[in-house]
Amino acid sequence: MFWSNYSLLQAMTNGRWWKRLLIDTVLAITAVIVVTVFVFALQLHARVTTILLVDLFIVLLLTLKRGLRTAILAAVAACLAFDFFLVQPVFSLTVTHIEDAVELLTFLLFAIILSYAYSQQQKRVEKARQQKYEESVLYEAMLRKQHEEVSRRDREMSVFYDVMQVTRDQKDLKSQLTLIARTIEDTFAFCGIRGCAFLLPDLDGNSSLSMLSTQSTSLPKPSSNEEASLMWVMEHGKSVTLPEIPLISRPKGSYLRRVVVSNTQAGHCVYHCNHLIPLLSRSGQKVLGVLQLFIEDDANPELVAIKKHLEKEDKPTDNLHPELFARLLDHAVCLIEQTLIERALMQQEALHEELRRRTEELQTAIISSVSHDFHTPLTLIKGAASSLLGQEISSDAEPAYRRTLEDIVSEANWLERIVMRMLDLSRIENGALKLEKELYPIDEIILYTLDLGHMRSLLEGRRIEIHVPDDLPPVEADPIFIGQVLVNLIENAIRYTPVESPIDITVQSNGEELLVSVADRGPGIPLSNIDHIFERFYRVKQQLHENESKVPVRFRSAPREQGSGLGLAVCQGFVKAHGGHIWVQNRDGGGATFQFTLPLAKAEGASYEKNSRG
Amino acid sequence: MKKILVVEDQDTAVHLLKQSLERRYYEVYVAHNGREALDMIDQHMDLVLLDLGLPDISGLHVCQKFREAYPFLPIIIISVKSDEPEKVRALHLCADDYVSKPYYMEEVLARINVQFLHANRMRAGAESQNFIAGPLDVNFVQRRVMVHGQEIELTFTEYELLYILVTNRGRIVTYDFILSKVWGDDDASERKNIHVYINRLRKKIEIPAKRRFIYNEAKVGYRFQSDS
Numbered sequence: 137m138f139w140s141n142y143s144l145l146q147a148m149t150n151g152r153w154w155k156r157l158l159i160d161t162v163l164a165i166t167a168v169i170v171v172t173v174f175v176f177a178l179q180l181h182a183r184v185t186t187i188l189l190v191d192l193f194i195v196l197l198l199t200l201k202r203g204l205r206t207a208i209l210a211a212v213a214a215c216l217a218f219d220f221f222l223v224q225p226v227f228s229l230t231v232t233h234i235e236d237a238v239e240l241l242t243f244l245l246f247a248i249i250l251s252y253a254y255s256q257q258q259k260r261v262e263k264a265r266q267q268k269y270e271e272s273v274l275y276e277a278m279l280r281k282q283h284e285e286v287s288r289r290d291r292e293m294s295v296f297y298d299v300m301q302v303t304r305d306q307k308d309l310k311s312q313l314t315l316i317a318r319t320i321e322d323t324f325a326f327c328g329i330r331g332c333a334f335l336l337p338d339l340d341g342n343s344s345l346s347m348l349s350t351q352s353t354s355l356p357k358p359s360s361n362e363e364a365s366l367m368w369v370m371e372h373g374k375s376v377t378l379p380e381i382p383l384i385s386r387p388k389g390s391y392l393r394r395v396v397v398s399n400t401q402a403g404h405c406v407y408h409c410n411h412l413i414p415l416l417s418r419s420g421q422k423v424l425g426v427l428q429l430f431i432e433d434d435a436n437p438e439l440v441a442i443k444k445h446l447e448k449e450d451k452p453t454d455n456l457h458p459e460l461f462a463r464l465l466d467h468a469v470c471l472i473e474q475t476l477i478e479r480a481l482m483q484q485e486a487l488h489e490e491l492r493r494r495t496e497e498l499q500t501a502i503i504s505s506v507s508h509d510f511h512t513p514l515t516l517i518k519g520a521a522s523s524l525l526g527q528e529i530s531s532d533a534e535p536a537y538r539r540t541l542e543d544i545v546s547e548a549n550w551l552e553r554i555v556m557r558m559l560d561l562s563r564i565e566n567g568a569l570k571l572e573k574e575l576y577p578i579d580e581i582i583l584y585t586l587d588l589g590h591m592r593s594l595l596e597g598r599r600i601e602i603h604v605p606d607d608l609p610p611v612e613a614d615p616i617f618i619g620q621v622l623v624n625l626i627e628n629a630i631r632y633t634p635v636e637s638p639i640d641i642t643v644q645s646n647g648e649e650l651l652v653s654v655a656d657r658g659p660g661i662p663l664s665n666i667d668h669i670f671e672r673f674y675r676v677k678q679q680l681h682e683n684e685s686k687v688p689v690r691f692r693s694a695p696r697e698q699g700s701g702l703g704l705a706v707c708q709g710f711v712k713a714h715g716g717h718i719w720v721q722n723r724d725g726g727g728a729t730f731q732f733t734l735p736l737a738k739a740e741g742a743s744y745e746k747n748s749r750g
Numbered sequence: 751m752k753k754i755l756v757v758e759d760q761d762t763a764v765h766l767l768k769q770s771l772e773r774r775y776y777e778v779y780v781a782h783n784g785r786e787a788l789d790m791i792d793q794h795m796d797l798v799l800l801d802l803g804l805p806d807i808s809g810l811h812v813c814q815k816f817r818e819a820y821p822f823l824p825i826i827i828i829s830v831k832s833d834e835p836e837k838v839r840a841l842h843l844c845a846d847d848y849v850s851k852p853y854y855m856e857e858v859l860a861r862i863n864v865q866f867l868h869a870n871r872m873r874a875g876a877e878s879q880n881f882i883a884g885p886l887d888v889n890f891v892q893r894r895v896m897v898h899g900q901e902i903e904l905t906f907t908e909y910e911l912l913y914i915l916v917t918n919r920g921r922i923v924t925y926d927f928i929l930s931k932v933w934g935d936d937d938a939s940e941r942k943n944i945h946v947y948i949n950r951l952r953k954k955i956e957i958p959a960k961r962r963f964i965y966n967e968a969k970v971g972y973r974f975q976s977d978s
Contacts, residue, residue, distance in 0.1 A: 511830070515852035516762050523770045523855040552852060572969065575942045577949040584966040589857060606953075610946050615968040 160202055164209035167194045168217045181222060188243055191218070192250070199251040200258070207251035215244045292460040295323055299467060309475040316468045320429075324461065327438040331430035334415070334468060335366055362410070366426050369412045373423045375446070378410040413446060415469050424472045427465065496566060510555045518548040549590070557702040560620065561672060564709030571713055573612045575737070578643050578650055579604045581615050585622040594630060599638035608645050612737045617710040621718075624703035625654040625730045632658025633727070649716065649736055655729040660722040669720055672705035707732070751777045752796040752866065757787040757812065758828070759805050767799065770855045771862075784812045791819055797865055799858070800845070801828045802836055810840050817844035824865035828853070838970050842924040848970075864975075868920035881916050883976035884961050888916055897955055907932060908951045915964060915974035924971035948972060 171190055180186060191214040199207035219229055223236045231237040299319050303312040317332040362378070369376055411429040416422070431439065445458030446465070521544040563569045582602060585591060622641075629639045637657035644651045661669060668674045711718040711732045718732035754776045758764045768778045779795065781787035784807035787800070798816055802809035813825055827845045829837040837848055846868070847861050881888040887896040893909055895902045904912065910932045914923060925944055933940045945966075952964050965973045 511852070512760075516766070518852045519763065519766045519855055523766055548852070574945060576945045580945050580949050580952075580966060583952075583962075584968055587962075587965050589854070610949075615966070619968060 157205070160206040161209055163202060164198065164206050164213050167198065167210050168213040171214070172217050172221055175221070184222070184239075187218065187222070191243070192247055195247045195251055196254060199254045204251055204255040207255070208248055211244055211247035211251065214247070215240050218243070292323070295319060296460060296463055296467075299464060303467070303471060309471060312471050313468060316464055316471075320461070320464055324438075324442070327442065328432040328436040329429055329439070330432050331428075333428045334425055335428055336425035336472065337370070365412060366428075369414050369426050370423050373414045373416060375414065375443070376412045378412070411443075413465070415465065415472065417473060418466075418469060424469060424476070427468075510551060514548050514552050514555070517544060518552070521545045521548065554702065557624075557706050560706045561702060561709065564706070564713065569617075569709070569713050571614045571617065573614050573714075575610045576613055576615055577610045578608060578613075578652065578734075581613065581618050582622065582641060582643075584615055585619040585626070588619070588623065591623060591626070594627065597635060598630065600626075601638045601640045603640065603642040605643070605645070608643060608650065609736055611650050611734050613714055613734055617713065618734070621707045621710050621732065622652075622654065624707050628703060628730070629654055629656035629658065629728075632656055634658075637727075645736065647736070649733045651731060651733050653729050653731045655723055655727060657723075657725075657727040660726060660728045661720055663722075666720060670704045670708040670718065673701040674705075675701045751775060753777045753779060753794070754862070755779045755781060755787065755790060755793075755795045755798045757781045757784070757798065757804065757809070758801040759783055759803075760801075763801075766855070767858070770859065774859060776862075783807075784809070787812050788815055791815060795820075795823065796869075797862060798823060798825045799828060799862075800825060802840065803830065808836075810836060810843070813840050813844040822869055824862075824869050826858075826861055826865060834969065838924060841922050841970055842926050846921045847973075848922065864920040881976075883963065885957060886955055886961075886963065886976075888912065895955065897957075902954050904951070904954060907947055908954065911947055911951050912955065915972060916976075919974040919976050922967055922971045922973045927971065 168191070171187070171194060174190075175181065175187055191211075195207045195211045195214065198210050216229065219231060219236075219240055220227060223240065224232055231240065299316055302315055306312045306315065313334040313336075317334060320332045321329060365376055365378060409431045411431055413427040413429065414423045415425045415427055417424050442458045442461045445462055521541050525538070525541050525545065579602070582604070586595065586600065626639060626641075633639060633656040640653070640655040642653045642655070644653075665674075707730075708718050711734075715735045716733040718730065720728055720730050723729050754771055756764060756767050756771070756778060758767065758780070759782050764780050764782070768780060771778045779790060779793070781790060784804045787798075787804075788807075798813075800809055800813055800816075804812065809827065813827065816823055816825060824847075825845045827837060827840050827848045828851060829840075829848055830851045841848060846865055849858050849861055879889060879891050881890070885898045887899075889895075890913070895904055895909070895912065911928065914928055914931050925941065928944060929941055948964060948966075956962055956964070963974055963976065965975055967973060
């Protein structure tokens, strides 16, 4: 019957249904007896309604507590008890008045219907509760699954992130790849991956594959057959699965199966297959190496997904494992490519360096031998000729004789200057320039320059106009080098300036740097030359100035030359070494202005004022 | 006749110097190395021309030995560019002046002349009360400096600088010497400002483009020249 289906079945399946039925019966009868006893004890015979209501209450109570069956039992028992004890004739189950029969029957029906309705309601509530419970269980399961998924993604991301981080800290490719291999082994052990190795061709370009990276000693070295397969993968850029176990070659060309056993801590484990995956460069055109996987269970669904993903057959996937695997491989490829590029750059650099070193050695050797070999004879030629010129008798000697001596001195001076400039240039270009900066008022350097022995002779009969404001801060400079810059610029100016026009040396300051200008009234610099004038051995093509003959004889350049083509290059080198720059521009009204800047030391000006004891 | 010792190992250079000096009526003695030079130390030379790069012992050592023996003996060293630090040390310790190779013979002769003038002055005893050169008039007793008859106000440091330069005129006074005399050895912090002080002194006593007294030998020292 419907109403008892659930509890009865449950009771039956439990094997205690009859116990429960007994208890129900006893309970129903006991309840009715208790009510009857109360009626008799309290003399409530006349209060029929009260008795029926109390019975009804008991029936409903039992419905609630014990179920419909007990309630019906109680209702029947209550009817019988009412009939037996209260309905005329008392103490008999017969009914004399039809009204009593109707009353009893109505009570019974009412009690049954009420308890049935009540129990139905109960059941619905119970069912709803059950449903709700089931739903919540399902929901929890779903939540747990989602949480697991998220944490797995998180774990995998963190695995990847860790790999990125750690490989960034590792310097050499081998340890980087070892790390990735270890990560693959650890992370994908559940897919049946038991070993992982990156095999790369010799980075120096040899074709043989070397086992660059592997986690444990348990991995076997590739056999010759495996090597052939590796080469095939390298050539064709396609994955290969070597079924079951690797083969080893035997001399006669037949093959013998070999079971590879590794002694991992977990005990013996047999590699069932050997999967070779090509590492394609990101452009996809080159095979950089091979990833070798030792797989225990080739049919593992996760592994199949990974393989499919790698072969681009299964692009969109909600499963993260293939994605992580592919990312790790991508990262490995990145690292390999980076190393290859670095290596190529380094090789190129080493080549350049070697070339530069050799050129430099040669240059230095030439320059030092030139300067050494020139210096001694120069000293003698210059000394001898000037001593002869200085002799009192020389003034009486033949003019031609004197002229010859003058030429000797002039040539010696010329050579000396070239030697000095070549030495300067070689020092600039070798980075061997050692500045010894001192705090100098710029006018001290200008005076020092003009005081130099050969400058004094060169400037004989020339007008130099110096414009230096009194309040200029001192500059940190090497007086010899900046002096040399000024010497070269002044010599250059003299070479092109008529003897009667002055050479202007002007200094200005903008608070951050000094601007030093040397301006002449020569023909200026042809525009096409302005960009090249500071290159070494570059000479401005133009006629020698007619005033050249008025330059004192010692410094008259040899007629075939205008300049060495080195002076301005030296200037640029020295100025740059001081952190300044140099340029040239043509002057309004004719002539050229060479300008260079020298950075001023910050807040340097005040210290000497303060310390002055005077 | 003044006796000049030429210490130089290169025969041609010796020959040239000897020729030029003898033409100026100096008596020239030659030492081809340091030992020969030291052997002649008790011959009372009037001046020594000393090449720093000698084949046997260092020129600096020879220079010091001569200085120990004769406090007022003028010593001029001949140096090449690569000997820069050695030259500065020699000037600080014992030498009076230097010429760089390759040199003009006139330059050497001029330096020798200046040294003889200076030596004469030193031998004459203490400085007189006044030093006069062209427009410049320095009174050492009153510590007063006049230019063109106008009194110039010098700070303590400027006066000390001028005093050292004037009393050592004709010679190169190294930066270290100036520092030790003006500021004492302990004040190395003033080393970097020396050119700034000199510049200020120069602006007070020199007449631009007309009369110069103080000459800079970059990286070595200053020279006061009253007879330019």
